[in-house]
Amino acid sequence: MTTTTTAAAPTQPVSLLERFRVPGGFALGAVLLLGIAPLALSDFRLSLLAKYLCYAIVAVGVSLAWGRGGLLVLGQGVFFGLGGYAMAMHLKLADAAAAPGAGPGALPDFMQLYGTGGALPWWWKPFANPGFALAATVLLPMAVAAILGFFIFRRRVKGAYFAILSQAMAAALSIWLVGQQATTGGTNGLTDMQGFFGYSLDDPVNQKMVYFIIAVVLLLLMALARQLFVSRYGELLIAVRDSEERVRFLGYDPANVKLVAYVVAAGMAGLAGALFVPAVGIISPALIGIVPSIGFVIGAAVGGRASLVGAVLGAVAVAWAQSTLSDAFPAAWTYFQGLLFIVAVGFLPGGLASLVTVIRNRRTPTTRSGETA
Amino acid sequence: MTVILNQSFTGISIGAVLLLIALGLTLTFGQMGVINMAHGEFIMTGAYTTYVLQKSISSAGISLLVALPVAFVVAGLMGALLEWLLIRRLYTRPLDTLLVTWGVSLMLQQLARDIFGAPNVQTHAPDLLTGNISVGGGITLANSRLFILGLALLSVLALTLILRTTPLGRRIRAVVQNRDLAEVSGIATGQVDRITFFIGSGLAGVAGVALTLVGPIGPTMGTNYIVDAFLVVVVGGIGQLKGSVITAFALGVLQSVLEYSTTVSVAKVMVLVAIVAFLQWRPQGLYTLRTRSLA
Numbered sequence: 217m218t219t220t221t222t223a224a225a226p227t228q229p230v231s232l233l234e235r236f237r238v239p240g241g242f243a244l245g246a247v248l249l250l251g252i253a254p255l256a257l258s259d260f261r262l263s264l265l266a267k268y269l270c271y272a273i274v275a276v277g278v279s280l281a282w283g284r285g286g287l288l289v290l291g292q293g294v295f296f297g298l299g300g301y302a303m304a305m306h307l308k309l310a311d312a313a314a315a316p317g318a319g320p321g322a323l324p325d326f327m328q329l330y331g332t333g334g335a336l337p338w339w340w341k342p343f344a345n346p347g348f349a350l351a352a353t354v355l356l357p358m359a360v361a362a363i364l365g366f367f368i369f370r371r372r373v374k375g376a377y378f379a380i381l382s383q384a385m386a387a388a389l390s391i392w393l394v395g396q397q398a399t400t401g402g403t404n405g406l407t408d409m410q411g412f413f414g415y416s417l418d419d420p421v422n423q424k425m426v427y428f429i430i431a432v433v434l435l436l437l438m439a440l441a442r443q444l445f446v447s448r449y450g451e452l453l454i455a456v457r458d459s460e461e462r463v464r465f466l467g468y469d470p471a472n473v474k475l476v477a478y479v480v481a482a483g484m485a486g487l488a489g490a491l492f493v494p495a496v497g498i499i500s501p502a503l504i505g506i507v508p509s510i511g512f513v514i515g516a517a518v519g520g521r522a523s524l525v526g527a528v529l530g531a532v533a534v535a536w537a538q539s540t541l542s543d544a545f546p547a548a549w550t551y552f553q554g555l556l557f558i559v560a561v562g563f564l565p566g567g568l569a570s571l572v573t574v575i576r577n578r579r580t581p582t583t584r585s586g587e588t589a
Numbered sequence: 590m591t592v593i594l595n596q597s598f599t600g601i602s603i604g605a606v607l608l609l610i611a612l613g614l615t616l617t618f619g620q621m622g623v624i625n626m627a628h629g630e631f632i633m634t635g636a637y638t639t640y641v642l643q644k645s646i647s648s649a650g651i652s653l654l655v656a657l658p659v660a661f662v663v664a665g666l667m668g669a670l671l672e673w674l675l676i677r678r679l680y681t682r683p684l685d686t687l688l689v690t691w692g693v694s695l696m697l698q699q700l701a702r703d704i705f706g707a708p709n710v711q712t713h714a715p716d717l718l719t720g721n722i723s724v725g726g727g728i729t730l731a732n733s734r735l736f737i738l739g740l741a742l743l744s745v746l747a748l749t750l751i752l753r754t755t756p757l758g759r760r761i762r763a764v765v766q767n768r769d770l771a772e773v774s775g776i777a778t779g780q781v782d783r784i785t786f787f788i789g790s791g792l793a794g795v796a797g798v799a800l801t802l803v804g805p806i807g808p809t810m811g812t813n814y815i816v817d818a819f820l821v822v823v824v825g826g827i828g829q830l831k832g833s834v835i836t837a838f839a840l841g842v843l844q845s846v847l848e849y850s851t852t853v854s855v856a857k858v859m860v861l862v863a864i865v866a867f868l869q870w871r872p873q874g875l876y877t878l879r880t881r882s883l884a
Contacts (some may be wrong), residue, residue: 547703554696
């Protein structure tokens with residue numbers, strides 16, 4: 217499939233401005249997120265921002281897999297959910313163990329409600345260990361993505377087929393979670409977390425700490441993704457996106473190239489899900505099904521799927537617009553969201569990040585013809 | 590034994606519903622490689638058409654019969670409009686089409702919510718279709734399910750006849766097989782695309798009429814079926830009806846047998862695993878068009 221979006225080539229003539237653009241932008245982002253935002257925003261707004269930044273972390277992965285790799289990942293909710301549930305399970309178990317009169321191995325509150333025969337299911341047990349749970353939030357999604365991706369990419373299932381399979385995965389996981397009411401909380405999901413590794417989540421100071429963790433993770437992952445983008449692997453990934461057959465003829469295995477992008481994106485989504493739980497206080501099937509999974513993609517599409525900063529800003533902007541508009545005008549928001557899909561994806565495939573280039577190309581089509589919009 | 594037979598009939602009737610929905614998708618997906626996520630909302634359109642008609646025509650039987658052609662035309666026109674407005678501009682970018690039509694589907698759902706209200710509505714099934722037929726040996730077949738099965742098979746038959754025998758069908762097949770060659774042979778591919786979309790979306794409308802017999806009518810009813818229907822197309826292979834027919838019934842029976850032996854939610858996951866395993870064996874689906882292109 218030929219795509220009209222190309223990333224800025226990494227070997228441009230380097231001016232002084234260009235050389236400091238990336239570290240400068242990174243520093244600016246760090247100052248905004250870690251310095252100005254906590255000072256300027258109220259506790260409530262800061263916790264909302266923390267939630268948006270979780271979506272932005274997913275968008276970093278989407279930008280890698282979809283923007284650079286051409287893999288339309290419509291099932292990021294699966295990995296977001298795996299990470300989120302892994303974290304939530306640990307927090308629930310820790311809460312139960314910390315409750316007065318209970319010891320380690322006590323049942324989380326909702327299980328006592330639905331009744332699991334008084335025993336903790338075996339697959340809950342390892343999550344009582346904080347180290348295991350933390351590792352699982354990232355490694356579990358990556359392992360699932362690696363297994364699925366291996367089988368899917370190996371047989372060259374791609375394009376629309378891949379998109380539909382990944383969407384079906386999101387549907388299957390959320391349906392499965394709803395069905396296992398007694399052990400997963402069903403439709404309600406896991407909610408009402410009290411503590412976060414010994415810190416009370418009710419305390420505004422600790423909420424602020426969660427925000428800082430999320431912001432730092434986002435910045436680190438953006439730096440990691442940026443390094444991947446400019447590495448030889450990043451170039452190979454773009455080559456696979458634009459002409460998979462040619463890459464194969466050159467002696468590379470496109471399946472492995474895609475697998476790495478898919479697995480890394482899954483890990484990022486898992487981490488985002490894990491951080492989402494202490495920041496928002498809930499993980500439920502409604503947050504990871506088909507609709508939210510497509511939602512993870514739209515933010516990146518609006519901002520610019522191939523541009524890292526564009527994808528992150530797009531994700532934050534869409535999440536902000538959703539929570540601001542959907543309460544006040546639910547109907548208007550849905551129309552707006554639909555329009556956003558149509559306009560952003562249909563008519564501005566490079567996203568808002570490409571707007572400048574598009575306009576510039578319109579004005580002086582001859583001089584900038586080397587850069588495609 | 591009775592249980593197995595009853596379960597397989599349930600499976601076949603699930604398959605018939607899937608087939609009705611997937612038929613239209615096979616056409617539009619096969620034709621332009623386009624993923625139309627708004628297909629589910631054309632189903633919804635068909636269902637609401639039945640609802641509206643039943644308000645003006647009191648006899649449930651007649652209104653259902655009238656609804657079939659009307660829903661076909663209404664949903665078909667919406668599909669043709671969608672193709673003309675958006676899809677034809679995007680047909681070199683199939684993945685983007687998926688997201689754009691998802692946007693359309695969101696808007697259509699909201700439109701339905703604004704017109705008919707968010708809660709589900711009900712239609713009355715004709716008396717003839719409410720009962721059961723007892724075949725003997727403890728096996729009962731619901732009339733409505735039999736009707737849907739018949740409707741699905743009739744649609745397959747009609748579509749096969751159109752594709753095999755009419756000049757239009759020949760043109761459609763030509764475009765599916767090789768768009769460029771069809772174009773240089775003097776076929777107006779743009780026009781063929783629009784007609785294909787009309788038929789494919791119209792079939793979704795017919796499916797919607799059938800679904801009013803087995804479930805509630807609501808703004809999000811399309812979403813419940815659309816992913817399964819796409820899986821049918823993926824497994825069946827694009828561009829050929831027989832793949833979809835076999836797959837729809839196979840998935841339906843598999844789903845209902847697994848549901849019986851486990852639970853609904855576990856069955857969903859197992860069906861998906863089965864599909865991924867199947868694609869290991871045939872990554873392009875059950876039946877594919879042989880082409881020389883690198884796929």
